[in-house]
Amino acid sequence: MKWQELKTRVRLGLQRFMYGRNGVDELTLLVLSVSMVAVFFSAIFRQPWLQLLYYVGVFGSLYRTLSKSLVKRRKENFAFLQRVRKVRSWFRIQQKIVSERKTHRHFKCPACKQRLRVPVGKGKITITCSKCGEKFSRKS
Ligand SMILES: [Zn+2]
Incomplete structure (x- = not known):
């Protein structure tokens, strides 16, 4: 006590x-x-x-x-x-990429550099950028 x-x-x-x-x-x-x-x-x-x-x-x-x-x-x-805002946000994104590596893949739009997230294991897919509408294909 x-x-x-x-x-x-x-x-x-x-x-x-x-x-x-x-x-x-x-x-x-x-x-x-x-x-x-x-x-x-x-x-x-x-x-x-x-x-x-x-x-x-x-x-x-x-x-x-x-x-x-x-x-x-x-x-x-x-x-x-x-x-240090940019550095902190970069680390946060890397952390997210690692934690989601089994379910999602991350790509950058070749036109506007927007980060895009797609589900993993869908084969070769065409990704449409949600920001600028650019279409590009990647293996998911
Ligand atoms: Zn884009």
């Missing part, structure tokens, strides 16, 4: 402490990941600047997490997400 009570008190205390603070967002996770990579390589190559990068990353992400300037932090995170 004592342990449960302690856990509850710690959780509530932490919630109270984090109220009105930024918390962990995507930019913070990236900064933290970069600093983890830096500490890994600094252990191998013994470069002081890698260790510095690690400390800057750890304190930077701590600062972002505990910051109460919510508007500024959200703006920074939003700008970051805007910049």
